[in-house]
Amino acid sequence: MVNKETWSTRYARPELHLGFRSRCVLVCLRWIVRPLLAFVIRGGERRVAKAQLNLAARFPRNGQLANFDYQILGDNERAVPGHILGEPFAPSDKPVLLWLHGGAFVLPALPDGHLTFVQRLCRSLDADAFVPDYRLAPANPYPAGLDDCERAYRFLLNAGIDPQRIVIGGESAGGNLLVALLFRIRKAGLPMPACAVPVSPVLDLARLHGAASRSVYARTDAMLPLADLARARDWYVGEADASCPEISPLMGECKGLPPLLIFSGSSELLADDSALLARKASAAGVEVELAQWPGMPHAFPLLEDWMPEARQARDDMTAFIKQHLTDNRNTEIT
Numbered sequence: 001m002v003n004k005e006t007w008s009t010r011y012a013r014p015e016l017h018l019g020f021r022s023r024c025v026l027v028c029l030r031w032i033v034r035p036l037l038a039f040v041i042r043g044g045e046r047r048v049a050k051a052q053l054n055l056a057a058r059f060p061r062n063g064q065l066a067n068f069d070y071q072i073l074g075d076n077e078r079a080v081p082g083h084i085l086g087e088p089f090a091p092s093d094k095p096v097l098l099w100l101h102g103g104a105f106v107l108p109a110l111p112d113g114h115l116t117f118v119q120r121l122c123r124s125l126d127a128d129a130f131v132p133d134y135r136l137a138p139a140n141p142y143p144a145g146l147d148d149c150e151r152a153y154r155f156l157l158n159a160g161i162d163p164q165r166i167v168i169g170g171e172s173a174g175g176n177l178l179v180a181l182l183f184r185i186r187k188a189g190l191p192m193p194a195c196a197v198p199v200s201p202v203l204d205l206a207r208l209h210g211a212a213s214r215s216v217y218a219r220t221d222a223m224l225p226l227a228d229l230a231r232a233r234d235w236y237v238g239e240a241d242a243s244c245p246e247i248s249p250l251m252g253e254c255k256g257l258p259p260l261l262i263f264s265g266s267s268e269l270l271a272d273d274s275a276l277l278a279r280k281a282s283a284a285g286v287e288v289e290l291a292q293w294p295g296m297p298h299a300f301p302l303l304e305d306w307m308p309e310a311r312q313a314r315d316d317m318t319a320f321i322k323q324h325l326t327d328n329r330n331t332e333i334t
Helices: 020-042 045-056 111-125 144-158 173-188 212-216 226-237 271-283 310-333
Strands: 068-073 080-085 096-100 128-132 166-171 195-199 260-265 288-293
Touching (some): 020 045, 020 226, 068 111, 068 144, 080 144, 096 111, 096 173, 111 128, 111 310, 128 144, 144 173, 173 195, 195 310, 212 271, 260 271, 260 310, 271 288, 288 310
Parallel strands (some): 166 195, 195 260, 260 288
Antiparallel strands (some): 080 128
16 A cells, blocks of 8 residues: 655545445445446447446436536537536636546446536535536547547636636546646646646556555455456557556656645545555645545545535535635735
8 A cells, every 4th residue: 555655634534434324335336336337348339338328318316407508619620518517618706617527438427426516516616617528438549538628628718717716626537537637738838727636536547456455455446346447448548558647647747736635535446546646746746635535435525415424525625625716816916
């Protein structure tokens, strides 16, 4: 395991007592969701296509999808569709959340999962949001999805949105795209966002084994079937070199990145991906908070409807983002 070094753990929860409901959810994840994810990926491209359609059609029971508008930004090959909450591209003092959803690079944003979480976070922040409907593997391998995420960020900048009120977040595969997007922003000389929040990011696609947590928790992780996810990885990487930092961000240089708040469960198989990113970013002079919670599964902050303890993670996320939005505003005033 990766030992704690110089990064902050202000938002970590070294002790967490899960309620009965959350313990039952962990059992359901392990015996239903994890096998179902493995079943979908093992079935090949046709089964994945059916899963994409079925998941995109899972409307939330509380009707929250009605609050999102689906729009296509731009034209021709540079167009980026996505889910819009509020008016993120209009002149305003409100924060703007750019959320990059997960799904093993092959599954779309879930209306009753990702969009519900984004709306809750935006309510906490009084923010607007854009969730890019980036292109998915197997039909569109790297760099298609990352290209779409970069274009989404450029659309915000071109609309005159102050980068110091933009926040980028993303979980799982979306966390991978988040860090890779920050690399692209730096390479292009674009202004960085106010801060970024990777949640359970998968950051090394060049190897399945990698850091110790992938081996130690491969059998006990409540959600991720590591061996079966190898096929999804291959679909996303395509003919590219998987060690490229845009595919495996742990191989990249972290200097110049914005403040990071990284969430993960302490016993999920990707726990060390988060810890290694915290180590590299901290060593490069980046302000880093690592929040690893015991007993919580992969991407747990998005499971608030299932696990009430996850509400605290959203509160912590809100506090971190507000702090950096306020710090940036105070810096501008002085």
